[in-house]
Amino acid sequence: MKKKYWDLASGIVLFLFSIVLYIGAMNVRTLEVSTFGSGFFPKIVAVMLALASLALIVGGIKTAKAADGAEEAKGNPRWKAVLATFTIMVAYAALLPFVGFMITTAVYLFLQINILSENRHRKPFLFAVVSIVTSVAIYYLFVKAFNLMLPAGFLG
Amino acid sequence: MLDLFAAGFASVLTLGSLFMIVLGVFVGIIFGSIPGLTTTMAVALCLPLTFGMPPAIAMSLLMGLYIGGTSGGLISAILINIPGTPASVATCWDGHPMASRGEAGKALGAGVVFSFLGTLLSIVALVFIAPPLAELALLFGPVEYFALALFALTMIGTLAGKQLTKGIIVGLLGLILAFVGMAPIDAYPRFTFGIHDLDGGFDILPALIGLFAVSEILNVAESEFSLKKENVLTNFKMKGFGFSLKEFWGQMYNMIRSALIGIGIGILPGIGAGTSNIVAYSVAKSQDKHPEKYGTGCLDGIVASETSNNASIGGAMVPLLTLGVPGDTVTAMILGGLMIHGLTPGPLLFIANGEVVYGIFASLIIANIVMLVMEFFGIRVFAKLLSVPKHLLLPVIFSLCVVGAYGLNNRVFDVWVVMLFGVIGYVLTKLKFPTSPMILGIILGPMAETGFRRGMQMNEGSFLMFFTRPIAVFFFLATAFMIVLTAVGNAKNRKKEGTKA
Amino acid sequence: MKSFKKVAILLVLALVASFSVQAQVKYPTKPIQVVVPANPGGDTDLNCRIMAKYLEKELGQPVIIVNVGGAGGSLATRKVKDSAPDGYTAVFFHPSMFLNKLMGLVDYNFDAFENAGIAVMDNTNIFVVNASSPYNDLNDYINAAKAKPGKVKFATETGGFTHLQILAFQDLTDTKLNVVDVGTASQKIVALLGKQVDAIGISYGIIKDYVASGKFRVIGVMSDSRNPMIPAIQTFKEQGVNMSFPKFFYYLFPRGTSQEIVGKFSDAIAKVAANPAAQAELNKFMVSAEYMSPSVATKYMLEQEAIFFKYQNLMMNAKIEKEEVKK
Numbered sequence: 003m004k005k006k007y008w009d010l011a012s013g014i015v016l017f018l019f020s021i022v023l024y025i026g027a028m029n030v031r032t033l034e035v036s037t038f039g040s041g042f043f044p045k046i047v048a049v050m051l052a053l054a055s056l057a058l059i060v061g062g063i064k065t066a067k068a069a070d071g072a073e074e075a076k077g078n079p080r081w082k083a084v085l086a087t088f089t090i091m092v093a094y095a096a097l098l099p100f101v102g103f104m105i106t107t108a109v110y111l112f113l114q115i116n117i118l119s120e121n122r123h124r125k126p127f128l129f130a131v132v133s134i135v136t137s138v139a140i141y142y143l144f145v146k147a148f149n150l151m152l153p154a155g156f157l158g
Numbered sequence: 159m160l161d162l163f164a165a166g167f168a169s170v171l172t173l174g175s176l177f178m179i180v181l182g183v184f185v186g187i188i189f190g191s192i193p194g195l196t197t198t199m200a201v202a203l204c205l206p207l208t209f210g211m212p213p214a215i216a217m218s219l220l221m222g223l224y225i226g227g228t229s230g231g232l233i234s235a236i237l238i239n240i241p242g243t244p245a246s247v248a249t250c251w252d253g254h255p256m257a258s259r260g261e262a263g264k265a266l267g268a269g270v271v272f273s274f275l276g277t278l279l280s281i282v283a284l285v286f287i288a289p290p291l292a293e294l295a296l297l298f299g300p301v302e303y304f305a306l307a308l309f310a311l312t313m314i315g316t317l318a319g320k321q322l323t324k325g326i327i328v329g330l331l332g333l334i335l336a337f338v339g340m341a342p343i344d345a346y347p348r349f350t351f352g353i354h355d356l357d358g359g360f361d362i363l364p365a366l367i368g369l370f371a372v373s374e375i376l377n378v379a380e381s382e383f384s385l386k387k388e389n390v391l392t393n394f395k396m397k398g399f400g401f402s403l404k405e406f407w408g409q410m411y412n413m414i415r416s417a418l419i420g421i422g423i424g425i426l427p428g429i430g431a432g433t434s435n436i437v438a439y440s441v442a443k444s445q446d447k448h449p450e451k452y453g454t455g456c457l458d459g460i461v462a463s464e465t466s467n468n469a470s471i472g473g474a475m476v477p478l479l480t481l482g483v484p485g486d487t488v489t490a491m492i493l494g495g496l497m498i499h500g501l502t503p504g505p506l507l508f509i510a511n512g513e514v515v516y517g518i519f520a521s522l523i524i525a526n527i528v529m530l531v532m533e534f535f536g537i538r539v540f541a542k543l544l545s546v547p548k549h550l551l552l553p554v555i556f557s558l559c560v561v562g563a564y565g566l567n568n569r570v571f572d573v574w575v576v577m578l579f580g581v582i583g584y585v586l587t588k589l590k591f592p593t594s595p596m597i598l599g600i601i602l603g604p605m606a607e608t609g610f611r612r613g614m615q616m617n618e619g620s621f622l623m624f625f626t627r628p629i630a631v632f633f634f635l636a637t638a639f640m641i642v643l644t645a646v647g648n649a650k651n652r653k654k655e656g657t658k659a
Numbered sequence: 660m661k662s663f664k665k666v667a668i669l670l671v672l673a674l675v676a677s678f679s680v681q682a683q684v685k686y687p688t689k690p691i692q693v694v695v696p697a698n699p700g701g702d703t704d705l706n707c708r709i710m711a712k713y714l715e716k717e718l719g720q721p722v723i724i725v726n727v728g729g730a731g732g733s734l735a736t737r738k739v740k741d742s743a744p745d746g747y748t749a750v751f752f753h754p755s756m757f758l759n760k761l762m763g764l765v766d767y768n769f770d771a772f773e774n775a776g777i778a779v780m781d782n783t784n785i786f787v788v789n790a791s792s793p794y795n796d797l798n799d800y801i802n803a804a805k806a807k808p809g810k811v812k813f814a815t816e817t818g819g820f821t822h823l824q825i826l827a828f829q830d831l832t833d834t835k836l837n838v839v840d841v842g843t844a845s846q847k848i849v850a851l852l853g854k855q856v857d858a859i860g861i862s863y864g865i866i867k868d869y870v871a872s873g874k875f876r877v878i879g880v881m882s883d884s885r886n887p888m889i890p891a892i893q894t895f896k897e898q899g900v901n902m903s904f905p906k907f908f909y910y911l912f913p914r915g916t917s918q919e920i921v922g923k924f925s926d927a928i929a930k931v932a933a934n935p936a937a938q939a940e941l942n943k944f945m946v947s948a949e950y951m952s953p954s955v956a957t958k959y960m961l962e963q964e965a966i967f968f969k970y971q972n973l974m975m976n977a978k979i980e981k982e983e984v985k986k
Contacts, residue, residue, distance in 0.1 A: 008589055009589075009590075012589055012591075026349060030346075030349075031346045031347075038610070039344070040342075040343070040346065043333075043337070043603075043606075044334070044348070047330055047337075050326075050330055051327065051334070054323055054327045054330060057323045058323050058324065058327065061323060079381070080379060080381070081380070083379040084380045084584075086379075087375060087379040088376065088581070091556070091580070092577060094560070094573075095570060095574055095576075107557045110556075110557065111553045114375075114552075114556065115549050115550055115553050117379060118375075118378060118379055118548065118552060118553065119547070129550075132550060132554075136554050136557065137557070140557060140558065140561060144561055148203040149206065149690055149721055149723050150565050151692055151725070152564065152565075153564070202699075206721075206723070206724075209712060295849070296852050297853060299850070299853060340731070342840075343817055343840045344817055344818075345817050346764070354733075357733060427846070428846075477849075481848065481849065481852065482848065482865075482868070483845040483848055483849055490698060490699050490700045491700075493699065493700035494699035494704055494705065494708065497700070497705050497944075498705070498709070498712075500940075500943065502868050504868040504869065505868055505869060505872040505874060506868040506871055507868075509872075567725075567727050567734070567738075568692070568694070568725050568738070569738065612840060612841065615839040615840060616812065616839050616856070618809070618837060
């Protein structure tokens with residue numbers, strides 16, 4: 003989707019969301035059967051969101067009608083890198099309770115550093131050392147010195 | 159009072175105590191400057207270590223941590239655009255742009271000096287007018303909190319600047335996210351879809367880490383590495399504190415106003431530095447003749463943020479020491495610490511343990527000075543540390559963020575919250591929405607709703623309460639004023655540009 | 660070769676020894692986490708920290724306090740319930756856990772865990788008023804409530820222990836108060852100091868300095884007989900209101916934790932309770948270390964549960980009733 007349609011699309015999505023929110027607010031279980039129960043504020047916010055998203059839609063229409071302005075591409079966005087980063091972050095969180103902090107962190111660090119650096123800067127050995135040392139250092143500092151519990155997994 | 163002060167200083171000017179202060183400030187600065195690790199966490203972790211110590215020394219350590227931690231956040235905020243603690247969120251907004259221009263020294267120097275001044279002013283307030291300030295805090299019932307929250311929410315308009323509609327939307331989204339969890343008053347879960355981990359709602363810390371740190375990492379991943387940009391950031395020249403005497407005097411009004419905001423918010427139980435820095439920044443922007451300069455790297459923004467967050471330290475200590483009621487999360491920990499050492503803060507603390515109280519005052523004063531000196535000499539060290547290439551630094555910071563998020567409640571769920579907010583922050587930025595209003599929404603939403611509903615309970619459902627309570631009325635009027643101001647400002651902008659926000 | 664044989668024999672002996680040692684579990688071998696379902700600064704957190712200080716000495720390993728406040732304590736209890744039953748995670752809580760089930764916030768109670776016993780007793784549940792108010796004792800308060808139904812205010816935390824207390828009170832004295840939610844102990848203190856409410860329900864230890872300095876007045880304590888640590892306070896029963904609510908603090912381990920481990924922890928609690936230094940520290944806050952072994956504690960807690968559940972309907976219908984009165 004072209005950039006100029008983004009505002010309009012966002013506005014529509016948000017408007018629909020505000021309707022969903024309002025319906026959800028009507029079903030909130032509450033101890034008080036009164037006008038100002040737990041559903042009250044969410045309803046008000048839902049209405050305000052609906053109004054704001056309508057404003058955005060109106061603005062979005064104007065932007066969409068405008069001529070295709072210079073779609074400045076600031077360099078080449080590295081979408082693959084973004085996706086990769088997101089993926090390993092999710093994997094990190096998912097594996098944390100099972101494999102434990104030290105190992106998952108070391109692996110994450112190694113992968114993330116590789117993603118962020120670009121080919122000309124890659125020094126795998128250095129990265130591996132940094133990953134392992136950092137991970138171990140953090141673990142020992144917080145768990146042993148500060149007695150903060152970190153997921154131990156099956157190895158620690 | 160003078161003899162009590164003398165006794166206080168005497169108890170603190172011992173080798174053991176001074177060492178603890180220095181250690182506390184040092185550790186505090188480190189915890190404060192690393193995103194994901196907070197002052198509250200530093201105090202929580204060091205609390206068990208204080209059990210064997212005499213109370214005066216334990217307090218020296220904790221005060222050092224408090225001051226070092228609150229101020230330390232500015233370092234990462236300025237140098238890597240990620241706030242070290244929730245207290246330095248607003249510092250990013252002008253601190254980092256200034257650094258990107260090659261003026262990191264000025265930003266850091268200003269941050270350090272005004273952190274010092276903010277703390278100093280709040281210590282003065284604490285020492286000399288704590289009891290009346292405490293009385294003031296007692297006047298704030300639920301209705302007043304509601305009014306105050308409403309007023310602070312209008313700051314969203316100021317922060318959003320030209321993008322008023324989008325800013326409001328993001329603020330509302332923040333409010334909506336804050337609804338998730340147990341509803342105030344009746345405590346039934348709302349919008350949790352049966353997921354029990356959501357019963358507690360979204361904690362502000364993982365949300366902040368996600369919005370700032372994760373989205374920053376995703377942004378860096380997306381853009382190409384620029385050696386030139388990196389060097390500009392870290393190779394800055396610095397003379398003295400980096401800014402001129404003329405500039406210093408120019409910030410006086412800003413500083414005093416921000417300090418008052420910081421102290422005021424600090425004395426109110428339940429809100430502290432995390433809120434005051436954003437509010438002070440917004441107020442500074444709204445009162446400025448040239449609000450557009452905010453966000454581009456202006457000194458005022460940094461001064462407002464760093465003065466107020468440190469001023470909240472003394473502010474939060476007021477209800478703690480006089481009423482035994484904590485002013486923010488850090489003082490809540492300190493309260494636990496005091497009680498474990500057999501000291502009950504409250505009306506009798508000054509009478510029964512006066513020397514301890516004045517020892518605390520003395521520790522605060524000394525720790526403040528230590529912080530100034532340490533950070534001044536440390537500025538170049540920080541810059542060197544942060545000249546470590548981003549592709550090495552950011553992942554390490556993320557893993558520390560994971561520690562911070564997990565350590566909050568000991569659950570991996572909070573790490574998932576970080577991810578969620580990271581995505582939200584990234585998507586918002588990509589769609590050209592401002593992210594700063596979201597924080598206001600998350601912090602102030604619960605305060606507004608709880609205040610309103612409790613107020614209703616207390617006044618048996620009558621709306622009269624909104625009109626008869628002077629403090630509340632003041633804030634309602636201020637709210638209305640801000641709304642009008644923002645609307646007018648926005649209309650003016652639109653006329654100027656002929657396009658809709 | 661000789662030395663090799665020696666080493667081999669030693670190794671075999673060590674292996675045999677380790678197998679026999681495994682029959683008797685070594686506990687604890689690493690720090691133990693005690694989860695507190697409250698934020699720091701309140702009485703639950705304080706009692707737990709004091710206990711932890713002494714438990715560490717008995718157990719020989721650090722006892723780490725983890726605060727998981729929120730959701731009435733259900734976040735903490737749920738977390739421990741789902742933790743590994745290896746004896747290194749426990750929860751320290753009080754009657755509010757029963758209330759979580761009563762209100763439908765969770766569907767389990769303490770019997771979904773292994774009970775390590777009761778450690779601390781708090782018989783200082785009181786109603787407190789601001790010293791400037793006209794209420795000198797419970798009956799003044801009751802009379803005022805009868806004179807102006809639904810107007811006299813009482814501050815509590817919805818779903819908390821004091822909420823149950825006030826419902827029982829209203830039921831027993833046939834009064835209707837304006838029960839408002841103000842939140843935590845600190846917030847109750849602020850509300851009472853600021854005269855925003857007429858009375859609060861709280862533990863004595865937290866507000867003792869306010870009584871001593873003349874700012875607060877205690878109008879009754881909910882124990883069976885006068886508490887020797889605060890002998891001047893009349894009990895509710897003395898004043899004609901037949902209610903008694905002790906606040907008991909206990910440790911729970913996840914279901915499935917070995918009885919041996921629970922037993923060792925429980926023994927440690929017993930030793931701490933018998934320790935005069937620990938007792939003195941707790942007494943400073945008007946609570947006392949009183950040990951009840953797992954079986955005794957379970958019986959006691961079941962009895963208490965029955966008492967609480969008598970008020971379940973009251974609790975669930977409380978707000979609806981109030982609305983109808985208004986109309």
